[in-house]
Amino acid sequence: xxxxxxxxxxxxxxxxxxxxxxxxxxxxxxxxxxxxxxxxxxxxxxxxxxxxxxxxxxxxxxxxxxxxxxxxxxxxxxxxxxxxxxxxxxxxxxxxxxxxxxxxxxxxxxxxxxxxxxxxxxxxxxxxxxxxxxxxxxxxxxxxxxxxxxxxxxxxxxxxxxxxxxxxxxxxxxxxxxxxxxxxxxxxxxxxxxxxxxxxxxxxxxxxxxxxxxxxxxxxxxxxxxxxxxxxxxxxxxxxxxxxxxxxxxxxxxxxxxxxxxxxxxxxxxxxxxxxxxxxxxxxxxxxxxxxxxxxxxxxxxxxxxxxxxxxxxxxxxxxxxxxxxxxxxxxxxxxxxxxxxxxxxxxxxxxxxxxxxxxxxxxxxxxxxxxxxxxxxxxxxxxxxxxxxxxxxxxxxxxxxxxxxxxxxxxxxxxxxxxxxxxxxxxxxxxxxxxxxxxxxxxxxxxxxxxxxxxxxxxxxxxxxxxxxxxxxxxxxxxxxxxxxxx
Numbered sequence: 001x002x003x004x005x006x007x008x009x010x011x012x013x014x015x016x017x018x019x020x021x022x023x024x025x026x027x028x029x030x031x032x033x034x035x036x037x038x039x040x041x042x043x044x045x046x047x048x049x050x051x052x053x054x055x056x057x058x059x060x061x062x063x064x065x066x067x068x069x070x071x072x073x074x075x076x077x078x079x080x081x082x083x084x085x086x087x088x089x090x091x092x093x094x095x096x097x098x099x100x101x102x103x104x105x106x107x108x109x110x111x112x113x114x115x116x117x118x119x120x121x122x123x124x125x126x127x128x129x130x131x132x133x134x135x136x137x138x139x140x141x142x143x144x145x146x147x148x149x150x151x152x153x154x155x156x157x158x159x160x161x162x163x164x165x166x167x168x169x170x171x172x173x174x175x176x177x178x179x180x181x182x183x184x185x186x187x188x189x190x191x192x193x194x195x196x197x198x199x200x201x202x203x204x205x206x207x208x209x210x211x212x213x214x215x216x217x218x219x220x221x222x223x224x225x226x227x228x229x230x231x232x233x234x235x236x237x238x239x240x241x242x243x244x245x246x247x248x249x250x251x252x253x254x255x256x257x258x259x260x261x262x263x264x265x266x267x268x269x270x271x272x273x274x275x276x277x278x279x280x281x282x283x284x285x286x287x288x289x290x291x292x293x294x295x296x297x298x299x300x301x302x303x304x305x306x307x308x309x310x311x312x313x314x315x316x317x318x319x320x321x322x323x324x325x326x327x328x329x330x331x332x333x334x335x336x337x338x339x340x341x342x343x344x345x346x347x348x349x350x351x352x353x354x355x356x357x358x359x360x361x362x363x364x365x366x367x368x369x370x371x372x373x374x375x376x377x378x379x380x381x382x383x384x385x386x387x388x389x390x391x392x393x394x395x396x397x398x399x400x401x402x403x404x405x406x407x408x409x410x411x412x413x414x415x416x417x418x419x420x421x422x423x424x425x426x427x428x429x430x431x432x433x434x435x436x437x438x439x440x441x442x443x444x445x446x447x448x449x450x451x452x453x454x455x456x457x458x459x460x461x462x463x464x465x466x467x468x469x470x471x472x473x474x475x476x477x478x479x480x481x482x483x484x485x486x487x488x
Contacts, residue, residue, distance in 0.1 A: 001069040002438070004431030005055075006236065006424070007048055007077035007155050009033060009097065009258045010299075014055035015424055016066050017431035021447065025063045026424055027055040034094065039101035039127075039348070041339070042094040045083055045157050052158060056222045068223050073162070073214065074434030075233030076240075076426040077155025079175040082133040087149040093141070095154060096133040098175075099259070099295050099339045103132035104348040110135060110177070114193045121190060122174070122181040122271035122279030127340070127348050128295070131177035134194050151200055155233060163212030163230050166202040171238035173204060174280035181288070182269035184281055205232040207239075207283030208436035231437035234283030236426045237263050237291060240395050242283055243429030244419055245448035250389030254378060254408065254416065255425070257396035260297030262381045264388055265289045275384040276346040283433060284442070292343035292381025297374050298396065300336045300352070304370040308363050314401075320367040321403040329464050331365045332356040333472050334373030335479075343381045345476070349483040355475055371404060375411040376469045382412055391415040391454065395425035402453065409455040411465055419449040 001024070004015040011031055016024040029051035034042045059067050080098035085091055096102075107125035110132060111117055118124055125132060130153070137145045152160060153176070156168045173179045173186075178194070178201065180187040186198050205211045214228040234242065237255065244253055246265055255261040266288045271279040278291040296303075298313065305316040323331065337350035354369065394405055394416045400423060409416045421428045428449075435445045 001066050001071065002431040002434040003070045003073045004427040004429065004434065005052065005073065005075050005158065006239070006427035006430055007158060008236065008426070009078050009099070012048065012051040012055060013424055013427040014059055015427035015431050016059065016063055016070070017428065017435070021449070023421055023424070023428065024066050025059055026427065027058040029054040033097065041097040041100040043097060044094045045091050045154070048154065048158060049161055060223050064223050068225065070224055070228055072229040072231055072434035072438040074231040074430035074432065074437070075155040075159055076236050076430035077153065077158070077172070079153065079172055079235040079237070080128050080130050081154040082130050083152040083154060083157045084134070084137065084144065084148045085150040085152065086147045089150070089160070092144050092147060098128045100133070101127045101340045101348045103127045103136040106132040106135035106139070110193060114190060117177070117190065118271060118273035120180050120187050121177045122269060122273070123177065124273045124276055124346055125177060126342055126346055128342060129175060129177045131190065131194050134196065138195060148200060150202070151196070152202060156202055159212055159230055162214055162218060164215065165212035167205055167211040167232065168202040169205055169207040169211070169232035169234055169283060170281035171207055171283040172233070172235040175235060181279060181281055206285045207232040207234040207433050208285070210437045229434070229437055231433045233430055233433055235280070237261050238280065238283035238289065239429030239433065240425035241265060241289070241429065242432050242446060243421060243425040243427070244393045244395060245446050246393060247282070247284055247287065247442065247446050252388040253393040253395050253425070254412070255396040256297050256394070256404070258297065258299045260294040260374060260378050260381070262292045262378060262385060262392070263289055264291070264385050272384070276343045277384050278343070283429070290385055292384050294336065294343060294374070294377040294381060295339040295341055296336045296352070297378070300338055300370055300374055303338060304367065308366055310363055310367060316367045317371065317401045317404060319364040320371050322364055323368050325461065327365065328368055329468070330360070331372070332361060332369040333468065333475060334369040335472065335476055336370070336373045336377050344384045347480065347483065350476070350480070351483055353475065353479065371407065372468070373472065375408050376472045378408065379411050379469060380473070382414070388414065391417045393417050393419055393422065395422045405455045406458070409457045410461050411469070413457045413462065415457060416455045417451055418453045419451055421449050422452070
């Protein structure tokens with residue numbers, strides 16, 4: 001049996017995977033995000049540990065025999081978050097998360113200081129990445145910065161708590177702006193630009209390699225065998241790809257989580273920073289991938305459900321689906337930039353916009369506009385990448401809505417597939433990486449899960465969807481100069 005732990009932004013998942021690929025159990029524990037100032041997004045790592053204790057207690061209640069048979073643990077998690085620790089291994093401040101936008105000025109400084117940044121790291125300097133967060137600490141919290149002995153990514157802090165090891169995998173480390181992504185090693189030049197050194201970084205391993213063992217006291221508390229291996233694991237997107245069996249060049253997925261992602265696998269390091277494309281290591285040796293990322297996907301749907309009295313995401317999606325084609329064509333437009341935007345604009349100042357409201361519009365029209373706006377944002381990202389070889393697998397919580405899946409297939413003009421385990425891709429991938437670390441073969445472990453449903457692009461709405469998408473892009477272009485001037 002293999003255990004996958006996926007530390008997301010809104011919840012922590014724990015998945016038990018059997019060697020016949022059955023998902024034996026899936027436990028979840030919710031997480032909350034603190035926003036103490038505009039553009040800020042933080043979580044206390046102690047909250048992650050409380051969530052882990054909760055899911056492990058649930059698994060022990062429900063599946064004690066299966067938990068006792070676990071041979072290895074894999075980790076997946078939200079990328080880019082900065083967990084700063086002192087020499088006594090204490091967390092110095094709440095973790096600054098991937099969707100935190102406070103460090104735009106530090107991004108500009110880093111890019112100016114290291115002109116070769118994109119060539120080394122494969123990415124532009126964006127506020128979501130880890131390095132600008134530490135530069136912000138250096139400038140605004142110098143006393144805390146002076147005490148930094150270790151910097152860990154969120155899932156790697158969980159590894160430290162589970163095993164006492166300071167380690168990270170190549171895919172997650174790619175999102176720090178400190179990794180030489182082509183060489184799969186820390187860059188001394190990029191670290192020095194942030195007044196840091198290798199001594200403060202975790203050791204690097206491949207995601208399918210062993211990177212620690214479970215502490216004896218935790219094994220006893222959770223009813224697990226002593227000495228369970230902990231795999232390197234992966235950033236949430238690379239782990240999701242492993243979970244869906246997407247390990248070859250040209251294979252990819254679209255993720256509808258808190259953020260929205262288009263992921264395309266590759267066999268070499270191919271940076272495209274001019275299009276704000278992310279070029280990262282895959283969680284498997286000798287593989288890389290490209291990725292476009294929008295900051296607000298399902299999180300925009302959750303915001304709209306709360307703000308417009310629609311209850312929850314499911315209710316909002318049902319309301320949006322109730323509109324006929326004529327009403328959909330008259331719906332407002334929505335720019336989903338509630339936390340700024342990454343791909344393809346790299347615009348931390350971008351804001352959300354509802355445009356074209358009239359007395360004729362009601363909650364269902366707004367619901368449709370929000371879901372469509374997120375879908376258009378994903379299309380903008382897809383247009384910066386090479387087209388996938390075949391269909392895109394749909395993963396994340398949004399994979400639960402067949403209506404949204406069809407809309408996405410129409411907007412992306414690409415067939416989509418929902419497979420078994422799509423909703424828990426990161427946790428499933430983490431469990432598979434654990435299996436690989438325990439000696440499993442790639443062919444045996446990384447199979448494509450069973451197809452549940454396929455969505456072909458419908459040509460009927462293509463023309464008016466393209467026209468609405470073009471209006472949406474023009475709306476952003478017209479408003480972009482005003483976003484940056486909002487506080488002047």
